[in-house]
Amino acid sequence: MVRSLALRAGAVATLLAVWWAVAASHLWxxxxxxxxxxxxxxxxxxxxxxxxxxxxxxxxxxxxxxxSLRRILLGSLYGVAGGIVLGLLIGLVPTLRTLLNPLVTFVRTLPPLAYFSLLIIWFGIDESPKIILLFVAAMPPVAVATAEAIRGVHEDYAFAARSLGARRWQVPVWIVLPSAMPEIITGIRVAVGVAYTTVVAAETVNGVPGIGGMIRDAQRYNQTDVVVLGLLVIGASGLVIDGLLQLAERRLAPWRGKA
Structure with missing residues (x-):
């Protein structure tokens, strides 16, 4: 633990030293x-x-x-909830898999700015289009991870549960979903990361207050130091949230890597 912290501190110190040296050299x-x-x-x-x-x-x-964190949290929560439900449907129902897989892939490949303008036309410039943008960006990774994880659950688990008296609706909830939990959490981590990378796009219109809006506003006036500050704040808060998700993974799926 101490060695890991020392290595991380050393890496940060090295990056700061390189940054200072480049800035002090006045190459740019x-x-x-x-x-x-x-x-x-x-x-x-x-x-x-x-x-x-x-x-x-x-x-x-x-x-x-x-x-910004409130927008990311709301968009990610909606995206995770929708992605898990969608992934369950895709993973468990072959007909829905055929119908919904192309739709999920289509949405997943769209860059956020491509449909943000459409959301503004539909919902205005207040909070709604921002939250919806983050929701649409965060949902596909969770849906794909959930569907693939469910399809990877061995059918013997379901057969064993049914033979012990489990009802049909209990198998997905109590057997399939917990077995797929490690991969689902990985999808959630990806989704939160996507939401973080999308927040600047979400806050390009009427985004102040907001870190993305602050970055966008500073960029207009060539305030590079404010832009860099905003990027560092987003990255640091992202590391904290990802660490919390990893902690949740260890609590919810302690068997991962051991069984």
Whole structure:
């Protein structure tokens, strides 16, 4: 554990040293490669009240992050719930598998910005199109992972459960779904990652407060240090959430890799 933490700290320190060296060498203008000190200054500035201005665009950094995390959480929850139900249907019902597989593949290959404009036309520029965009982006990975995991569950488990008196509806809920849980959680981790990469696209329109909206607004004024700060905040919060999902996987599927 200590060795792992030391290696991670060493990797971060090395990246910071390389970043500082590149910025200090002035090979590129600071608008291309801002110095770590500039990003740190923006971290302080966007987290405090300065010159009568509150944070960035009137919102503190934690408010931008909190709004984006709320959107990601809602979109991911809807996507996970819909993906599990869809994956169960695809994995258990051959007819639905034939009908729904092409649809899931079609949606999965669409870039988010390709249909975000359509969502804005349908639902306006408030929260609804953002949440729906994240939902549509997060659902296919969970659906595919769930369907493939269910199809990989050995049929002997179902036969054994039926022979012990389990009803037909109990087999998918109590036998198939728990057996597929490790792969489903992997799909959930992928879905949350997709939602994170999509949040900047979701916040390109009326996205302030929001980390993606902050990045988009800073990009318009060539505030590269704010853009880098936003990227670092998204990445750091993503690492925390992925760590929580890995912890949930160890609790919900402790047998993974052991059986």
């Amino acid at each position: 203008p600071e608008v291309f490669v801002p110095a770590p000190s500039s990003v740190w200054h923006q971290l302080v500035t966007t987290s405090t009240v300065h010159d009568g201005q509150r944070g960035y665009s009137g919102h503190m950094l934690y408010e931008h992050l909190g709004t």
